[in-house]
Amino acid sequence: MKIDAWLHERLDSVKEAGVYRNLRTMNGAPVPERRIDGKNQTVWSSNNYLGLASHSRLISAAQEALQQFGAGSSGSRLTTGNSAWHEKLEKKIAGFKRTEAALLFSSGYLANIGVLSSLPETEDVILSDQLNHASMIDGCRLSKADTVVYRHMDMDDLENKLNDTQRYQRRFIVTDGVFSMDGTIAPLDQIISLAKRYHAFVIVDDAHATGVLGESGGGTSEYFGVYPDIVIGTLSKAVGTEGGFAAGSAVFIDFLLNHARTFIFQTAIPPASCAAAYEAFEMIEASGEKRELLFSYINMIRTSLKDMGYLVKGEHTPIIPVVIGDTRKTVTFAEKLQDNGIYAPAIRPPTVAPGESRIRLTITADHSMGDIEHLLTSFHSIGKELHII
Incomplete structure (x- = not known):
């Protein structure tokens, strides 16, 4: 067997399990509003917590x-x-x-x-x-x-x-x-x-x-x-x-x-x-101004998602994991977020344990109140559509 045929078999098993990964092309500086694969998106998966990467x-x-x-x-x-x-x-x-x-x-x-x-x-x-x-x-x-x-x-x-x-x-x-x-x-x-x-x-x-x-x-x-x-x-x-x-x-x-x-x-x-x-x-x-703004956003988003009925893990950090559970449903959720102009990829096994698939939101001080309102509105509508909340 040629090596490519063997590797295709291994990749097919990854695709069947719903955990296939591919790269996305980010155009522009690491700010919340970016063009990803030719489409404007608000990024909710960046580790640029204080917004300094483009300062x-x-x-x-x-x-x-x-x-x-x-x-x-x-x-x-x-x-x-x-x-x-x-x-x-x-x-x-x-x-x-x-x-x-x-x-x-x-x-x-x-x-x-x-x-x-x-x-x-x-x-x-x-x-x-x-x-x-x-x-x-x-x-x-x-x-x-x-x-x-x-x-x-x-x-x-x-x-x-x-x-x-x-x-x-x-x-x-x-x-x-x-x-x-x-x-x-x-x-x-x-x-x-x-x-x-x-x-x-x-x-x-x-x-x-x-x-x-x-x-x-x-x-x-x-x-x-x-x-x-x-x-x-x-x-x-x-x-x-x-x-x-x-x-x-x-x-x-x-x-x-x-x-x-x-x-x-x-x-x-x-x-x-x-x-x-x-x-x-x-x-x-x-200055602690950016940290203060960041934590005000964190508190707002965590509280709102919990009030909607989502299972939200973690403590008061910029990382807000919203557990969906089923891998395929999580992937669908992430796709619907992207249709709404929100980039927050699905996190799936083996990165997390089976049954723990999630949308892992990361908050930055560069997000705006408009960004947050759009995020929460989208989570509410998609959660209802997929019978998660």
């Missing part, structure tokens, strides 16, 4: 650095790819996260894999939340340590597993700060309390909380007023740019620089991206 200050900062440093970094940080902007941004991130130091990666995905594949050793164990992001799961798979999965945010289960793993040399508790599909917030205060009691280290992926949660947008740590051993994050969500980071002690960052393969062998992000991210952190630190 003029970030664009200007990137343009200035682009003229001075060029389009690409030309190599890894350890060869030709290190610049003053990389170092300046790392100091900014460390200050923002209240750690001694930080290290940039080319993506949050690579940061998670770099930390988890290099830090835990053979005699160690990783305790991983059931709903952790794929990058953390892959990092655990590449680690030399054993991995034990605990039930999602179940502190009793975590404590039992911490107790059962005392034979290991070291224990690492690994969790998302905000879970990307459910919009739930990890109880970081309780996790750190357990970690102290059972002599474990805590690693948090704060991708969806950075810039959003906490009084100054510092993330899950600031939200709970606690400090994990290691914080991993991305610059591609509320920060509005590209790249990832790990933050912690100076010794930990020095260790990563010498051991994390996804740092050592990966081309550095361009200095222009660093300059734009630095400007974003400056804006986030200077």
Whole structure:
């Protein structure tokens, strides 16, 4: 059998299951109103929570650095790819996260894999939340340590597993700060309390909380007023740019620089991206106005959807999962939303568990009241039409 014939068979099974995926072409800057595949749509699936990705200050900062440093970094940080902007941004991130130091990666995905594949050793164990992001799961798979999965945010289960793993040399508790599909917030205060009691280290992926949660947008740590051993994050969500980071002690960052393969062998992000991210952190630190507006939208939408009778998961984060359940009905719902000019793709297995298919809305500060009214009107009419509410 030729390889294409074999691959066609595998793709056919994906199509039959109703989980076939394809790319959509976005034309224009990442703002709510965009032309997608030739049709005007309001986007409700962007992680650009504070609307900074298209902000003029970030664009200007990137343009200035682009003229001075060029389009690409030309190599890894350890060869030709290190610049003053990389170092300046790392100091900014460390200050923002209240750690001694930080290290940039080319993506949050690579940061998670770099930390988890290099830090835990053979005699160690990783305790991983059931709903952790794929990058953390892959990092655990590449680690030399054993991995034990605990039930999602179940502190009793975590404590039992911490107790059962005392034979290991070291224990690492690994969790998302905000879970990307459910919009739930990890109880970081309780996790750190357990970690102290059972002599474990805590690693948090704060991708969806950075810039959003906490009084100054510092993330899950600031939200709970606690400090994990290691914080991993991305610059591609509320920060509005590209790249990832790990933050912690100076010794930990020095260790990563010498051991994390996804740092050592990966081309550095361009200095222009660093300059734009630095400007974003400056804006986030200077004002909470965009966060306040964002949370007023979140409260309004969550309350309205619940009042309609929808099953809405999560907590008060920009991620609002509306569970439909049946995969095909969820796909139909998403198609009808698009017919109404609303882009919010169906989330289906294997991204979520069978029977948990959903429309995952993400809210940004750039949405307008008109956008929100249209969204809620559409959810009401489609929900009635499909006998969901």
